Amino acid sequence: MSDLEIRPATVDDVPAIIAMLADDPLGAQRESPDHLEPYLTAFARLAGDPHQHLVVATRAERVVGTLQLTIVPGLSRRGATRSIIEGVRIHADERGSGLGTRLIEWAVEESRRLECVLVQLTSDATRVDAHRFYERLGFEASHVGFKRAL
Amino acid sequence: MSDLEIRPATVDDVPAIIAMLADDPLGAQRESPDHLEPYLTAFARLAGDPHQHLVVATRAERVVGTLQLTIVPGLSRRGATRSIIEGVRIHADERGSGLGTRLIEWAVEESRRLECVLVQLTSDATRVDAHRFYERLGFEASHVGFKRAL
Numbered sequence: 303m304s305d306l307e308i309r310p311a312t313v314d315d316v317p318a319i320i321a322m323l324a325d326d327p328l329g330a331q332r333e334s335p336d337h338l339e340p341y342l343t344a345f346a347r348l349a350g351d352p353h354q355h356l357v358v359a360t361r362a363e364r365v366v367g368t369l370q371l372t373i374v375p376g377l378s379r380r381g382a383t384r385s386i387i388e389g390v391r392i393h394a395d396e397r398g399s400g401l402g403t404r405l406i407e408w409a410v411e412e413s414r415r416l417e418c419v420l421v422q423l424t425s426d427a428t429r430v431d432a433h434r435f436y437e438r439l440g441f442e443a444s445h446v447g448f449k450r451a452l
Numbered sequence: 453m454s455d456l457e458i459r460p461a462t463v464d465d466v467p468a469i470i471a472m473l474a475d476d477p478l479g480a481q482r483e484s485p486d487h488l489e490p491y492l493t494a495f496a497r498l499a500g501d502p503h504q505h506l507v508v509a510t511r512a513e514r515v516v517g518t519l520q521l522t523i524v525p526g527l528s529r530r531g532a533t534r535s536i537i538e539g540v541r542i543h544a545d546e547r548g549s550g551l552g553t554r555l556i557e558w559a560v561e562e563s564r565r566l567e568c569v570l571v572q573l574t575s576d577a578t579r580v581d582a583h584r585f586y587e588r589l590g591f592e593a594s595h596v597g598f599k600r601a602l
Binding site: 451 | 466469470473479482483484487490491492493494495497498501503504506520522524525526527528529530531532533536538539560563564568569570571572573574575576577583586587589590591592593594595596597598599600601602
């Protein structure tokens with residue numbers, strides 16, 4: 303297989319990212335890939351926030367993975383900055399290829415570079431395979447993740 | 453009791469916030485309230501990021517609670533912006549007074565005002581009382597929270 307590149311997402315990557323978000327048991331109900339406008343508005347918000355890092359993984363210039371990293375300063379843990387990983391998706395053709403590991407390790411290295419002392423994420427309780435994946439990568443399932451729709 | 457006010461934290465509030473962060477079974481091991489400098493550096497980072505909202509609750513000008521709200525744009529869920537609550541602490545004298553509910557409801561209202569469609573948080577698996585508290589406030593324990601120290 304050709305080399306993998308991980309780089310900041312551009313507006314031209316948005317359709318490919320949305321297609322991956324929608325190609326997922328939970329995402330299929332939540333996304334509307336045929337109606338791009340709200341995604342483009344959201345992309346502009348992400349691009350305007352220097353603490354947001356939306357990246358894509360490409361192989362032979364085709365988008366095959368994505369992840370969003372948010373840098374969150376804070377007072378707790380002696381003024382620790384932490385990072386939060388959201389929106390991890392791997393193209394169906396690439397699952398099992400090790401790309402998920404590459405993307406998460408990219409996020410870990412980028413978090414270290416930005417002086418974070420902790421990286422965290424939440425995963426839907428139904429995604430049991432994802433939980434094993436994160437535990438293999440050194441994440442500890444130490445917390446309960448709560449959400450409230452507004 | 454005198455009226456409660458919820459307002460943005462100032463640098464003068466930092467010692468009172470740290471005292472609350474440290475007065476906690478988990479925080480006691482993680483914080484160093486006698487060594488303020490890293491907290492002041494972190495406060496400056498928070499103050500410089502328009503997507504961070506560190507607030508204090510005061511009663512008769514005394515700091516009795518704190519919470520950090522982070523606004524996170526994103527592509528998933530049709531370009532949804534979400535908010536994340538971190539660092540919720542209530543002064544020992546005020547526990548059971550309804551202040552926790554007031555602070556969380558403030559965060560919910562502020563999230564709505566900033567056009568978030570989802571508010572989320574993680575709580576250490578050992579904080580069983582906190583979990584019941586969040587469920588009473590309409591939060592769903594739908595996710596597993598993973599952390600990896602760097």
